[in-house]
Amino acid sequence: MGKLFIMKHEHVFKDETNRYSRQVQFKPIRENGLEKIKAGRVLVVGCGGIGSISSEILARAGVGYLRLVDRDYLILSDLQCQMLFDENDVREGLPKAIAAKRKLRKFNSTVKTEAHVQDVNRNTIEELTADIDLVMDGTDNFRTHYLINEICVKNKIPWIYGDCSGATGETMTVIPGITPCFQCVFKTDNKAEKSRRSENEGIIAPAVSVIASIQCAEALKILSGNRDNINKVMYSIHLWENEFQVIDVAESRQRRDCPVCDYHQFNYLNGKYGTTYASLIGNNAIQLIPFESSEINLMEAAIELSTHGDPLYNEFVLRLKIDEYEIALFRDGRAIIRGTSDVAIAQDLYANYIEN
Numbered sequence: 001m002g003k004l005f006i007m008k009h010e011h012v013f014k015d016e017t018n019r020y021s022r023q024v025q026f027k028p029i030r031e032n033g034l035e036k037i038k039a040g041r042v043l044v045v046g047c048g049g050i051g052s053i054s055s056e057i058l059a060r061a062g063v064g065y066l067r068l069v070d071r072d073y074l075i076l077s078d079l080q081c082q083m084l085f086d087e088n089d090v091r092e093g094l095p096k097a098i099a100a101k102r103k104l105r106k107f108n109s110t111v112k113t114e115a116h117v118q119d120v121n122r123n124t125i126e127e128l129t130a131d132i133d134l135v136m137d138g139t140d141n142f143r144t145h146y147l148i149n150e151i152c153v154k155n156k157i158p159w160i161y162g163d164c165s166g167a168t169g170e171t172m173t174v175i176p177g178i179t180p181c182f183q184c185v186f187k188t189d190n191k192a193e194k195s196r197r198s199e200n201e202g203i204i205a206p207a208v209s210v211i212a213s214i215q216c217a218e219a220l221k222i223l224s225g226n227r228d229n230i231n232k233v234m235y236s237i238h239l240w241e242n243e244f245q246v247i248d249v250a251e252s253r254q255r256r257d258c259p260v261c262d263y264h265q266f267n268y269l270n271g272k273y274g275t276t277y278a279s280l281i282g283n284n285a286i287q288l289i290p291f292e293s294s295e296i297n298l299m300e301a302a303i304e305l306s307t308h309g310d311p312l313y314n315e316f317v318l319r320l321k322i323d324e325y326e327i328a329l330f331r332d333g334r335a336i337i338r339g340t341s342d343v344a345i346a347q348d349l350y351a352n353y354i355e356n
């Protein structure tokens, strides 16, 4: 009996220059640009729809280091537009950041990846953006867009805003000190999101793909040393209504009165803005009142929260112990968090257990 050998074609990886030959043929990049891309360190915030596409494109393009952060784990409904993942990832119930890291390694094992399963908030963002050259935004709420904007302006890190909903999407590139920032363009903090988006809009994958692809082109320009080519407008698309808008944002810098760019007021980083108004009650409890109140069904909330403990509830209030804290949730969304006098801890508990 002869032995059976399975050819593995390992030799094709010996000459690594082959991997990027087509990208190097592209004149604005060439060898020099590729070397810069390989030296690039990028943070991908959110590994859902947008982040799943942008991390794949950047890994294939040879970005040397990708830090991936996402607080969520995979469920079946994610597969429709989160291109990096498959049914096995859902079966394993993997956190998105971990599944993304595993998948990216299969596309390009030379790229160094680091996965963080955590929430992006004012307590975590400083460390997540440390030693990073560029931040790719793949988040879906304005609070996080503002937060990313503040840390990037503060530490002069370029970032690329992206947001999708339904068949629509927007993207804009922010080079702190050079282009308008997110706050320059979206001046009205907490009201902005509400006016632009209704909760149950759903999403279609093509909108995500278009926005993520534009963001990646911007990333390659910045990383390869072609900053002159960056997009200085905001793109706004509506794929169902066939609208492709180019919005001039330059005038938003003319008055030079941006709280973030000009006055360095970092209200999200400093905890002044969250999704809730916080106030201290007594010496060891914090009351949080949501900016946008809505009637909460406490029985349904109790069922959902029963995975985290044994919630007690009546028709007025639900109480749940989490470690040394107790969350008391009222029907109007207001909560009292006992066991802390730290607003950030209270807001994080609220964000993790009540908002999600």
Ligand SMILES: [Zn+2]
Pocket (backbone or CB within 6 Å): 180, 181, 182, 183, 184, 185, 258, 259, 260, 261, 262
């Ligand atoms: Zn600004």
